[in-house]
Amino acid sequence: MSDPIHPVILCGGGGTRLWPMSRPARPKPFLPLLGERTLFQQALDRVAGSSIFAPPTVVAGEAHIAPIREQGGDALALIVEPCGRNTAPAIALAAARLPDDAVMLVCPSDHHIGDVPAFVAAAEAAAALARQGYLVAFGIAPDRPETGYGYLKQGSEIAGGFELDRFVEKPDRERAEAFLADGSYSWNGGIFAFGAGQYMEELGRHRPDMASAVRRAVADGRDSNSTLRPDAAAFESIVGESVDYAVMESTARAAMVPVSMAWSDIGNWQALHEARAATGADAQGNVADARHELSNCTNVMAVSDGPRVSVLGLEGVIVVVDGDDVLVTSAAGAQNVGKLSGAGK
Amino acid sequence: MSDPIHPVILCGGGGTRLWPMSRPARPKPFLPLLGERTLFQQALDRVAGSSIFAPPTVVAGEAHIAPIREQGGDALALIVEPCGRNTAPAIALAAARLPDDAVMLVCPSDHHIGDVPAFVAAAEAAAALARQGYLVAFGIAPDRPETGYGYLKQGSEIAGGFELDRFVEKPDRERAEAFLADGSYSWNGGIFAFGAGQYMEELGRHRPDMASAVRRAVADGRDSNSTLRPDAAAFESIVGESVDYAVMESTARAAMVPVSMAWSDIGNWQALHEARAATGADAQGNVADARHELSNCTNVMAVSDGPRVSVLGLEGVIVVVDGDDVLVTSAAGAQNVGKLSGAGK
Numbered sequence: 001m002s003d004p005i006h007p008v009i010l011c012g013g014g015g016t017r018l019w020p021m022s023r024p025a026r027p028k029p030f031l032p033l034l035g036e037r038t039l040f041q042q043a044l045d046r047v048a049g050s051s052i053f054a055p056p057t058v059v060a061g062e063a064h065i066a067p068i069r070e071q072g073g074d075a076l077a078l079i080v081e082p083c084g085r086n087t088a089p090a091i092a093l094a095a096a097r098l099p100d101d102a103v104m105l106v107c108p109s110d111h112h113i114g115d116v117p118a119f120v121a122a123a124e125a126a127a128a129l130a131r132q133g134y135l136v137a138f139g140i141a142p143d144r145p146e147t148g149y150g151y152l153k154q155g156s157e158i159a160g161g162f163e164l165d166r167f168v169e170k171p172d173r174e175r176a177e178a179f180l181a182d183g184s185y186s187w188n189g190g191i192f193a194f195g196a197g198q199y200m201e202e203l204g205r206h207r208p209d210m211a212s213a214v215r216r217a218v219a220d221g222r223d224s225n226s227t228l229r230p231d232a233a234a235f236e237s238i239v240g241e242s243v244d245y246a247v248m249e250s251t252a253r254a255a256m257v258p259v260s261m262a263w264s265d266i267g268n269w270q271a272l273h274e275a276r277a278a279t280g281a282d283a284q285g286n287v288a289d290a291r292h293e294l295s296n297c298t299n300v301m302a303v304s305d306g307p308r309v310s311v312l313g314l315e316g317v318i319v320v321v322d323g324d325d326v327l328v329t330s331a332a333g334a335q336n337v338g339k340l341s342g343a344g345k
Numbered sequence: 346m347s348d349p350i351h352p353v354i355l356c357g358g359g360g361t362r363l364w365p366m367s368r369p370a371r372p373k374p375f376l377p378l379l380g381e382r383t384l385f386q387q388a389l390d391r392v393a394g395s396s397i398f399a400p401p402t403v404v405a406g407e408a409h410i411a412p413i414r415e416q417g418g419d420a421l422a423l424i425v426e427p428c429g430r431n432t433a434p435a436i437a438l439a440a441a442r443l444p445d446d447a448v449m450l451v452c453p454s455d456h457h458i459g460d461v462p463a464f465v466a467a468a469e470a471a472a473a474l475a476r477q478g479y480l481v482a483f484g485i486a487p488d489r490p491e492t493g494y495g496y497l498k499q500g501s502e503i504a505g506g507f508e509l510d511r512f513v514e515k516p517d518r519e520r521a522e523a524f525l526a527d528g529s530y531s532w533n534g535g536i537f538a539f540g541a542g543q544y545m546e547e548l549g550r551h552r553p554d555m556a557s558a559v560r561r562a563v564a565d566g567r568d569s570n571s572t573l574r575p576d577a578a579a580f581e582s583i584v585g586e587s588v589d590y591a592v593m594e595s596t597a598r599a600a601m602v603p604v605s606m607a608w609s610d611i612g613n614w615q616a617l618h619e620a621r622a623a624t625g626a627d628a629q630g631n632v633a634d635a636r637h638e639l640s641n642c643t644n645v646m647a648v649s650d651g652p653r654v655s656v657l658g659l660e661g662v663i664v665v666v667d668g669d670d671v672l673v674t675s676a677a678g679a680q681n682v683g684k685l686s687g688a689g690k
Contacts, residue, residue, distance in 0.1 A: 020655075021514050057440070089584065120403070168548075239358055293685055293686055294682065294685065295678070295684075295685065296678060296681070304671070306669065307668075307669045307671050308669060308670050308671070308687060309670075309671045309673070310365075310670065310671070310672045310673070310674075310682075310685050310686070310687060311672075311673045311674070311681065312672075312673075312674040312675060312678030312679070313674060313675035313677050313678025313679070313681070313683055314662065314673065314674070314675050315660065317662070317673065319671065319673050321652075321671050323652075323654045324651065324653060325652055325653050325654075325655065326649070326653070326654045326655070326664065326666050326671055327655045327656075327657075328654070328655070328656045328657070328662065328664050328673055329655075329656070329658060330655040330657060330658035330659050332658050333640070333641060333657030333658025336640065336641070336657055336658070337655075337657065339640075340638055340640065340655050340657070341553070341638055342638065342653060342655060
């Protein structure tokens with residue numbers, strides 16, 4: 001049996017497009033958007049209870065400590081980012097603390113994965129490639145010409161996966177349709193497997209200032225009660241950059257493993273509607289608790305923290321009631337929820 | 346100058362199609378649906394402050410006494426129906442109390458009239474016909490092939506109006522379009538002018554049991570503090586019937602006056618949306634307080650007793666927030682609000 005994989009779970013991003021349920025005081029990862037468990041708890045659950053995974057490390061900002069401890073427990077290893085500097089430094093904080101030969105599995109904390117066995121199998125395949133020195137991205141099989149995600153273009157086949165030809169920015173509709181038809185493009189879901197030493201070595205090669213600043217921040221940090229607080233001054237000096245740009249597009253050793261695992265980033269209310277509909281909708285595609293009343297409706301979702309919602313004669317509409325806010329949006333409008341003046345409050 | 350016209354304002358009906366704002370404890374006439382004043386107050390306002398009208402009489406059920414006194418004052422003459430028996434007996438309660446030569450103007454309490462001078466002019470025309478012995482209905486000029494109202498077919502022209510050929514039940518769409526094209530049909534808005542003695546005489550001729558029961562109920566009633574409480578046993582014995590059937594369709598002396606007065610029965614949320622849009626909407630036909638946010642919307646109305654409403658990318662949708670209920674409906678769905686399981690509670 002191989003050494004266990006070290007999950008690194010990243011908590012970041014505001015989730016303003018899931019306003020009014022997601023708010024600064026109660027961000028998206030910590031909401032039970034699908035099922036009883038929050039997205040963060042589900043991220044922990046996926047890597048718990050098997051010898052495949054070591055105990056996870058969570059990297060998060062100060063604002064997230066309370067819900068992380070509440071939902072993840074006091075024993076969970078936590079690294080507190082002094083400030084947000086995007087994903088490359090966040091991952092490096094975890095990598096710098098692990099043994100060089102440890103394999104990390106970097107996962108967002110706010111996505112949904114419907115097929116957990118497929119996720120675990122892909123994690124093992126990616127870890128095997130990482131042990132051979134590859135920096136490995138999950139390539140999520142696309143099922144529609146999505147314009148909201150970045151894409152991965154696969155290169156030559158290698159044992160257990162593919163070389164990664166390149167990252168592709170969010171495409172327009174026409175290109176997205178061409179990607180889907182082509183078959184060699186997959187979605188970049190922000191899930192990666194790296195050897196910890198390998199990651200720091202690549203970072204040192206392509207972003208030497210970032211790598212040394214992270215090493216300094218960790219060395220000068222305070223560590224107590226399962227919580228590492230890296231040195232703020234060192235970390236703040238970093239110019240933030242995503243792992244995609246800082247490492248994956250620079251390295252000569254990028255690979256990908258294709259995976260089909262009923263994944264969604266739950267990026268907006270329409271994405272949540274689709275994810276919920278996949279697990280339980282009525283014959284008309286409606287999703288709502290029984291206390292709500294949807295009459296002559298198709299593909300309607302109602303979500304409420306209290307008031308009863310009654311909907312009549314509508315199609316493709318999402319209703320969200322939370323505190324002193326009521327949101328009513330079309331599927332297309334869901335993309336723009338984050339731009340509402342109330343969102344983010 | 347003629348003798349003044351005696352307004353008789355009828356308060357009845359639940360207004361369940363305006364749920365959740367209209368509820369049993371706070372029915373439609375007593376809500377400020379258009380402007381600062383409630384529909385009931387507007388009905389009083391229309392007949393106040395001129396020598397054309399005498400002080401009004403209000404006929405209502407027990408449940409409405411509190412809001413009537415609160416909104417209309419203690420001096421207002423009130424007749425309390427012991428139970429609901431439809432409009433013919435309700436009007437008779439007022440008629441039996443008035444001098445035989447008094448002319449009554451019977452008005453619902455929960456309609457909207459945008460053009461009050463046109464209403465007053467029609468009232469005077471109708472009263473003039475009533476003084477000649479006609480039983481007179483307002484014939485409201487239709488501006489669309491409405492299937493939700495009854496129609497009046499006009500007969501021969503007479504001085505100041507028309508004979509009333511007949512009442513027509515709510516038509517289907519095709520007939521409604523034919524009525525609109527024909528030009529001799531108008532809406533029955535439930536507004537009538539009668540000589541009080543003439544009304545009781547016609548009722549005695551066509552519904553003798555009803556007429557005598559009403560006379561008994563009034564004679565045996567208790568009258569104090571501007572409030573007449575007719576005898577319950579006598580009134581309960583009546584078989585309820587509308588004035589349309591019991592009197593207007595039976596009499597040989599039915600007439601009508603045509604009127605165009607920006608009338609609406611505010612029969613459902615879509616009707617309220619249209620009435621509000623006529624007095625103030627944005628360029629896209631949206632109607633909402635400034636604290637709400639309507640983004641990329643057309644013909645959307647938002648009404649809320651507290652929470653802020655945000656709507657994105659929708660057309661022809663009505664959102665109503667009241668207490669623990671949120672209603673979201675299409676224009677067509679507004680017809681069916683009264684059938685929701687929550688409506689009426």
